[in-house]
Amino acid sequence: MYPILLSLKERAILVIGAGTIATRKVRELITAGGQPVVVAPTASPLIQEWAAAGLIRWQARPFQVKDLRGIQLVFLCTADQEVQKQVLQAKLPEQWLNDTTQQAHSDFFNMGILREPDFLLAISTLGKDPSKAKALRQALQVWLKENESLF
Numbered sequence: 001m002y003p004i005l006l007s008l009k010e011r012a013i014l015v016i017g018a019g020t021i022a023t024r025k026v027r028e029l030i031t032a033g034g035q036p037v038v039v040a041p042t043a044s045p046l047i048q049e050w051a052a053a054g055l056i057r058w059q060a061r062p063f064q065v066k067d068l069r070g071i072q073l074v075f076l077c078t079a080d081q082e083v084q085k086q087v088l089q090a091k092l093p094e095q096w097l098n099d100t101t102q103q104a105h106s107d108f109f110n111m112g113i114l115r116e117p118d119f120l121l122a123i124s125t126l127g128k129d130p131s132k133a134k135a136l137r138q139a140l141q142v143w144l145k146e147n148e149s150l151f
Contacts, residue, residue, distance in 0.1 A: 008032050012037075013036035014038075014068065015039070015075040015077060016067075017078035018040035026038060030050065035055065036056050037056070037071075038051070039058075039062075040059075041061055063086065068091060072096065074091060076105075078101070114140055121137075
């Protein structure tokens with residue numbers, strides 16, 4: 001794996017699904033400057049709110065293969081196995097996929113992120129255990145607060 005920071009401005013981002021995991025992904029994408037398109041028949045209240053505010057576009061319908069046209073980053077966040085199969089078959093080699101249901105299908109993994117005004121820390125378990133990355137991020141956050149005079 002090769003760690004990298006991406007500018008999401010003017011990138012075509014698709015999130016398939018709009019439940020709990022998708023909501024977490026969309027929150028981070030918005031924070032990072034992205035404006036993803038979310039495709040899902042129903043959506044969490046936050047996704048609906050962000051769509052109403054114009055921060056994202058929500059297509060309130062099932063996924064269609066044509067949704068992948070022109071997309072650079074794909075976040076597959078649905079438990080619908082038929083949709084998963086369609087996405088995996090239709091995805092182009094130049095499209096980067098993060099499959100939250102089957103990490104083996106992913107081209108990239110998200111890292112645990114700790115944002116501070118003057119820096120960003122990213123933590124990874126190489127896709128093996130997101131809960132460990134979250135625990136480490138939380139521990140670092142506490143440590144930073146306790147040692148803020150060092151920075």
